[in-house]
Each structure stands twice: as structure tokens, then as C-alpha cells.
Amino acid sequence: MTTSQFPRPSEKPEWQTPSAAQPPSQPGQGAPDGPSRKRHRTRNTVLSAVGVIVAIAVISSLASAGSKSHGAASTSSAGTRTSAPAATSAALSASAQQFVSDLQSSSQFDISNSTSDAQIASYGQQLCAMRQAGQGQTAAISDTESTWSNMSPMLADAMTRLAEQDMCASQLPAQTITYIVRGTPGAQVTYGPAGSDFNGTVPMRVTAHLGDPQYYAINAQLQGAGHVKCSIEVDGIPLSTASANGGYNIADCEIGQDPITNLWENDNAG
Numbered sequence: 001m002t003t004s005q006f007p008r009p010s011e012k013p014e015w016q017t018p019s020a021a022q023p024p025s026q027p028g029q030g031a032p033d034g035p036s037r038k039r040h041r042t043r044n045t046v047l048s049a050v051g052v053i054v055a056i057a058v059i060s061s062l063a064s065a066g067s068k069s070h071g072a073a074s075t076s077s078a079g080t081r082t083s084a085p086a087a088t089s090a091a092l093s094a095s096a097q098q099f100v101s102d103l104q105s106s107s108q109f110d111i112s113n114s115t116s117d118a119q120i121a122s123y124g125q126q127l128c129a130m131r132q133a134g135q136g137q138t139a140a141i142s143d144t145e146s147t148w149s150n151m152s153p154m155l156a157d158a159m160t161r162l163a164e165q166d167m168c169a170s171q172l173p174a175q176t177i178t179y180i181v182r183g184t185p186g187a188q189v190t191y192g193p194a195g196s197d198f199n200g201t202v203p204m205r206v207t208a209h210l211g212d213p214q215y216y217a218i219n220a221q222l223q224g225a226g227h228v229k230c231s232i233e234v235d236g237i238p239l240s241t242a243s244a245n246g247g248y249n250i251a252d253c254e255i256g257q258d259p260i261t262n263l264w265e266n267d268n269a270g
Contacts, residue, residue, distance in 0.1 A: 096121035099166035108158055108261050123147055127160060128168035137173050138236045140164075153237040154263045175210040178233040179218050181251075183243075184226025191218040202228060210234060215267060217254040222247060240266040 092100065100117045103109055111120070123144075130140055137160070144156040151159070164172040179191045181204040189200035193213035200206065202220070218230040222244055229243040230253040244251040254268035 092117065092121050095167045096124060099124045099163055102162055102166055103159070106162070108155065108263070124163040124167045127163045128171060131164065131168060131171035141235065141237070152263075154234065154239070154265070155261075157235050157237060158263060175235055176207050177210045177216055178205065178207045178236070179216075180205050180231040180233065181218060181220050181228065183220070183228035184222065186223050187226065187228045188221045188223065189218065189230075192216070210264075212257070215254055215256040217252070217268075219250060219252055220244070221250045224248065234264045239264055240268060242268065 097117075100120045103120055104111055126147075127140055127143065130143060131137075137157075140160045141153065141156050144160045145151050145153065148156070148159070161172060161175070179200070181187070181189050181191075181200060181202050183202050185202050187202045189202060189204060190197050191200055191204075191206070192198040193211060194215050194217075195213065198206075216232055218232060220228045220230045222228055225246060227243065227245045228251050230241070230251045231238055232240045232253045232255050234255070239255045240253040242251040242253050252268050254266075255264050256267040257264055
């Protein structure tokens with residue numbers, strides 16, 4: 001507090017009574033508390049009230065803006081998905097929305113929360129464009145493997161088929177199994193799904209529609225000498241391979257379906 005806030009010796013403090021602060025009124029002068037002084041006080045009172053109202057309004061406005069800003073920041077930090085992908089998702093076609101929903105709800109796939117609906121739909125559109133341009137399923141599977149990290153070939157096949165099923169069903173080919181045997185001619189070959197016993201000769205390559213049996217297998221036995229190698233592929237993806245050399249040794253190949261993921265896998269590494 002500075003010294004100017006205190007009354008100087010020649011001045012009268014404002015809190016003194018009017019009789020001590022001013023000389024008696026002279027004829028023709030208004031009283032100290034006359035109409036002019038009252039109007040001045042009234043104006044000051046009104047201005048003070050207006051100032052208080054304005055201050056309250058400003059404080060309320062700032063508080064409201066701060067609350068909205070804080071709410072927006074909290075919403076954004078609550079999850080990795082921002083409002084932009086949600087708006088993009090709303091513009092997706094029905095088939096793209098179906099693919100996004102099926103992919104995210106499937107127990108086979110572990111899609112990161114940071115992957116937006118628009119990114120998933122874009123992958124499906126790219127895949128369908130490849131198939132419509134005449135590229136085969138093997139190329140589509142390869143593209144899926146390169147698009148998604150840590151993707152096994154069979155999982156890539158499953159994702160590829162899901163995209164085709166939802167977004168370009170006319171490009172969805174039948175799933176196939178291929179039995180392959182190479183080596184010394186004369187080896188005895190039996191093959192097929194569980195419960196069957198088809199005969200084959202070396203060399204052999206047979207492709208059929210993939211069904212849902214307990215397993216698929218190849219048994220190739222040498223007849224005293226030579227070598228033989230068998231392989232089972234699903235949609236062109238080698239899953240089980242085995243070989244045998246000399247005597248009457250046997251090369252066994254077998255695949256079965258995982259009961260949890262429903263993906264085909266090697267059951268016999270012999």
C-alpha cells in the first residue's frame with residue numbers, strides 16, 4: 001500500500017461527516033446531499049451493478065468453455081479411436097460395414113484397437129479390386145499377409161475369404177485341398193479325407209473341394225528302394241510335408257482343423 005492512499009494533512013478524510021468536511025451551504029448552493037449528488041451516486045451504483053453482472057457472465061463463460069474443453073480431451077484420451085474414423089465409418093457401404101463387424105467380432109482375428117473401421121474397409125476394397133482385376137486367390141492371400149503384421153498364411157486365407165464373402169461374394173472361390181506326391185515311381189499311395197482310401201501313383205497331384213472331415217491324409221510307402229515326398233496344401237498353402245528314403249519306409253502327411261480357430265494345421269510332421 002502506497003502513502004497516496006492515506007489523506008494528506010491538508011485534506012479531509014472521506015469518512016468524516018459532511019459538517020466537518022465542508023463549510024455551511026451558502027445561499028444559491030445546493031445542499032451536500034442535493035439532487036446532483038444523489039444522481040451521481042445512483043449512476044455509480046448502476047455502473048457497479050452492471051460491472052458485477054458482466055464479471056459474473058465472463059467467469060461463467062470461461063468456466064463453461066473450460067468444462068467443454070476438458071470433456072473433449074477426456075473423451076479423446078478415453079480410447080484410441082478419434083471422431084474422424086467414426087465419421088468415416090458412417091459413410092461406409094453396407095457391405096464394408098458388414099465386413100468390419102464380422103472381422104472385429106470373429107475369434108480368429110486379433111485386430112488392434114488402433115485400427116479404424118475405415119482402414120479395415122480400405123483393405124477389403126483393395127482385395128476385391130485385385131480379384132476383380134483377375135488376380136488369383138494366392139496373390140490375394142499374399143497381399144493380406146503383407147498388409148497385416150504377424151499374420152500366418154492360413155489366417156491370411158481366412159481373412160481374405162471373409163472380405164470376399166462380405167464385399168465381393170462373386171469373387172469368393174471354393175476352398176480347395178491339394179494332395180501332392182513326388183519321388184520314385186512305384187510307391188504305393190493312398191490319400192483322402194477321413195473315412196476314405198483313394199489310391200494314387202507317383203508322381204501325383206490331385207485337387208478337390210475342401211470339406212469338414214476329421215482330417216485329410218496321404219500315405220506313400222516305398223517298395224524296397226528310392227525316395228518319396230508327400231505334401232498337403234489348402235488354397236495353395238503347404239501345411240503338411242513329409243519324406244521317406246529307402247526300403248519300405250513311409251511318408252505320412254496329415255492335416256486337421258483346430259477346434260477353436262477352425263483353421264487347418266499340420267497334424268503329422270513325420
